[in-house]
Amino acid sequence: MQSWNIKQHLDTLFAIRDQLGPVYGSEDLCMLLYSMVRREQPQVVVELGTGLGATTAWVASALKEIGTGRIYTFDNGSHFQDASVKAFLSQLGGELHEFARLSQTGSYEACMDWIFQRVDVADRVQLVKGDIGFDARAAEAVAQGKKIDLLFSDFNHAPKTIIQLLAGYLPYVNTTSAIYIDSAPTHLPSYWMLENLVQMLNAKRIPAAWRHELGAEQLAALRDLVDQCRFQLVHLVEKTPRSQNSTAWIRIAPDDIFPAGATHLRFQ
Ligand SMILES: C[S@@+](CC[C@H](N)C(=O)[O-])C[C@H]1O[C@@H](n2cnc3c(N)ncnc32)[C@H](O)[C@@H]1O
Incomplete structure (x- = not known):
């Protein structure tokens, strides 16, 4: 079995960053979090606010490269349902042409799954669809009792x-960890x-x-x-x-x- 290599996914990853990132101004954040994950090798990453999956995809790519860790990402899909977001997504082209079509009829989970499958990082991502709570026991449960190494709050x-x-x-959180807000x-x-x-x-x-x-x-x-x-x-x-x-x-x-x-x- 061939191992995952970012070079095979760069066109799609950059399409995700450059076409979806601007919705939340997260193009540079994708790169920042990608680098931090590569350097610090967190086991448990929690993202509050998946959005359109841009930062998630880049973090998951870094996890694929280091060969360990998982990102638990939470979103209720509310913004995805906005008419303005739907209209924006409908006109995407190139690498995201198929995503543009899916975004008009598919569920939030199906669309996010498309993104993560497309760059072959789905095995590193757990999307939790629902309202973000402050009772971290929910996060702890998905992290299976492990402490959080990187928390990214973006909602x-x-x-x-x-x-x-x-x-x-x-x-x-772990005694060595990072929180980004x-x-x-x-x-x-x-x-x-x-x-x-x-x-x-x-x-x-x-x-x-x-x-x-x-x-x-x-x-x-x-x-x-x-x-x-x-x-x-x-x-x-x-x-x-x-x-x-x-x-x-x-x-x-x-x-x-x-x-x-x-x-x-x-x-x-
Ligand atoms: C700024 S976007 C996330 C952007 C993403 N991290 C990125 O940079 O690519 C914020 C997201 O939080 C979600 N959201 C806002 N309030 C929420 C809540 N109370 N519970 C769950 N999701 C929420 C919205 O649906 C939206 O998709």
Whole structure:
């Protein structure tokens, strides 16, 4: 059996990136996440907001290349049903000509399956169709008890969502992990909310609201993470002038004198 080789799928992957990516401004995000997955080799990736599958396809391609890991991607398909999205999809051509036809009659799941099958990454993707909840037990269940290494939230970046998202998912992330929240840095209330929350976490403080809301098990897991780790917040802002052109990146790593995940450390 021939192994998967990205070179055989580049035309389709770039068609997905360049034709579907602009709907959400995610062309560069596809490349960023692809590179990060290749470098850091996460086992469990959770994406909140599949959209039209562009970022999912690129992340799954990186997982195929490293030969391990899975992306669990959540979407209720609401945006796919929009008349404006349907009209946009109907006029796609080239590599996505068949997808254009399918998008008019097929279900959301069938369309996403077409994308993932087309680049032969379906075995790395689990699409969960439904409303995104903040009870991370749902995510934990699909991840079969493993912790999350990379969480990419791309469905809502309001401050309230950020509070719920971090409270819900932090108890389930690994001590070396990354959380990306799209569009948050350039929405000022979200920017300040993230700055404030990360500052609290680095001071080993858990917000009272979370202490009251979380179950005992989740709170213990969160306390453990906060005690062990440091949180680095980077606001990745694109220079391309368009709306929502930013991504917040929270890097979580054990508080240590050595860099997390290093396989070859040199002392001189
Ligand atoms: C910005 S798009 C995702 C784009 C995709 N990650 C990409 O860059 O290629 C956001 C998606 O979230 C979905 N969505 C929004 N709110 C949701 C909710 N509460 N539950 C589930 N899906 C939701 C929409 O249907 C839409 O497809």
